[in-house]
Amino acid sequence: MKRYPFRKPLLSVALVAGLATSTFGIPSSSFAASQVETSVLTKEDQKIVQSVNVNNIYSHISRLSSQPRVAGTPAEYNAVQYIQQKFSSYGYNVQIQPFTFEAYVPPTTLSLDIKDDNTKYTPQALTYTGNGQATGELQYVGLGTEDDVKDLDLTGKIALIERGNISFAEKVLNAAKKGAEAVIIYNNEDGELNGTLGGANDAYVPALSLPKDVGEKLAKKLQDGETLNAEVAVEGSKLETRTSHNVIATKKASKQKKDTGEIVFVGAHHDSVEGAPGANDDASGVAVTLELARVMAKAKTDTELRFVTFGAEENGLIGSTKYVDSLGQNDIFRTRAMFQLDMVGSKDAGDLVMNTVSGQPNTVTDIAGDASERLNGERTPYGQGDRSDHVPFAEVGIPSALFIHEPTEPWYHTPDDTIDKISKEKLQDVAEIVGAGVYDIAKIDRVTPNVKKPKPMKNVSKEVQDVK
Numbered sequence: 001m002k003r004y005p006f007r008k009p010l011l012s013v014a015l016v017a018g019l020a021t022s023t024f025g026i027p028s029s030s031f032a033a034s035q036v037e038t039s040v041l042t043k044e045d046q047k048i049v050q051s052v053n054v055n056n057i058y059s060h061i062s063r064l065s066s067q068p069r070v071a072g073t074p075a076e077y078n079a080v081q082y083i084q085q086k087f088s089s090y091g092y093n094v095q096i097q098p099f100t101f102e103a104y105v106p107p108t109t110l111s112l113d114i115k116d117d118n119t120k121y122t123p124q125a126l127t128y129t130g131n132g133q134a135t136g137e138l139q140y141v142g143l144g145t146e147d148d149v150k151d152l153d154l155t156g157k158i159a160l161i162e163r164g165n166i167s168f169a170e171k172v173l174n175a176a177k178k179g180a181e182a183v184i185i186y187n188n189e190d191g192e193l194n195g196t197l198g199g200a201n202d203a204y205v206p207a208l209s210l211p212k213d214v215g216e217k218l219a220k221k222l223q224d225g226e227t228l229n230a231e232v233a234v235e236g237s238k239l240e241t242r243t244s245h246n247v248i249a250t251k252k253a254s255k256q257k258k259d260t261g262e263i264v265f266v267g268a269h270h271d272s273v274e275g276a277p278g279a280n281d282d283a284s285g286v287a288v289t290l291e292l293a294r295v296m297a298k299a300k301t302d303t304e305l306r307f308v309t310f311g312a313e314e315n316g317l318i319g320s321t322k323y324v325d326s327l328g329q330n331d332i333f334r335t336r337a338m339f340q341l342d343m344v345g346s347k348d349a350g351d352l353v354m355n356t357v358s359g360q361p362n363t364v365t366d367i368a369g370d371a372s373e374r375l376n377g378e379r380t381p382y383g384q385g386d387r388s389d390h391v392p393f394a395e396v397g398i399p400s401a402l403f404i405h406e407p408t409e410p411w412y413h414t415p416d417d418t419i420d421k422i423s424k425e426k427l428q429d430v431a432e433i434v435g436a437g438v439y440d441i442a443k444i445d446r447v448t449p450n451v452k453k454p455k456p457m458k459n460v461s462k463e464v465q466d467v468k
């Protein structure tokens, strides 16, 4: 993390000097301005820097990541109750918004056997695979594009397809259309392939995946003219209606007379994927959200603040989509900015970026960019990214951005996404930047609303990890 070298000493000098302090017990701006010309921190920045306690953030992560928090499970609800209780203890008005969704339940039976082959296969199921048993000749189909299958009749066959170029869903549908009984997709990079077909579809046949080396070996045999008869069984995968929850903590503008009528959101998702404790994804974002709520609880503000943690993000941004759907036109119109915090604490990830759905700067990247420059002497860069809960907000025209470290840590969506990989320094940095940005908008400095009518965005694609 890069900082102005003089910043921290500046503050401690101020405190030791015991000069005029604001209601938050931090140096007043007149002191900062008169004593140290080089200070670039506003008094609101100073309040944030002084008040954020990274140990609180760390302890929330530790508590939340004691187990995976899969949407719709008791573990997710346990996290919801923890978050609700924390927001309430800071004095917030807290709402719990329940919603139902169709959860994918993985198969109970999953096998691949190849006759006259003594190898033990341990395939993975692609999420949303069809069920069924299939016996047939294995046929190599390249990348499984429309072009690859156009002259083939795959009736009664099991298609072996390499990962790449088009989505897994397209590969499965292309092969199924030509009569394939089942599809096996093998990785084009080392390691297991944990893929998803993106959503349920009755046209899907059983769809399995294999690691690169195993798939390549089979493909080579087929290309060398060998005949391989395979047997595939996938049973018990289904969709199940489950209930998840969003948690919403609201703080109205401090004084009615100063109320600009605007709303600012800080968000994160509290669910995790199966088997992953989700310390970074996204207990880190929830923990920073909780700490910023605590810090802002008693601040004087002219803007409504809403701290929201979403459920079922990992199932397709479901909680945030339901939440945005539940907002009236008036609330959407009044919203100035949405700061989404997702994966903000891994010591094994890269640097902080702010991703907008369009890739263009907006109010959030401008305001937080300014804050980062004051705090660190360097603007946090912005880029394009649409894989988190800022997307539904962007789709209704709300300026929003995802705060994340890139490149992603290797523990993403694995059982190793644990507290020991968390960096307090990174958490502190993000909390300061987002906190200073939010406070910059919310501090009492305007009497008239500054709301521009948002323009809904069109053609926003929801990218899902490992669909290709």
Ligand code: BES
Pocket: 281, 282, 313, 314, 315, 316, 317, 342, 343, 385, 387, 388, 404, 408, 412, 462, 463, 464, 465, 466
């Ligand atoms: N925190 C991730 C998003 C992410 C991961 C963004 C790595 C950038 C780099 C999020 O929880 C997630 O996994 N999202 C899903 C998409 C969603 C629509 C299901 C994803 O990216 O697969």
Ligand code: ZN
Pocket: 269, 281, 282, 313, 342, 343, 388
């Ligand atoms: Zn996430």
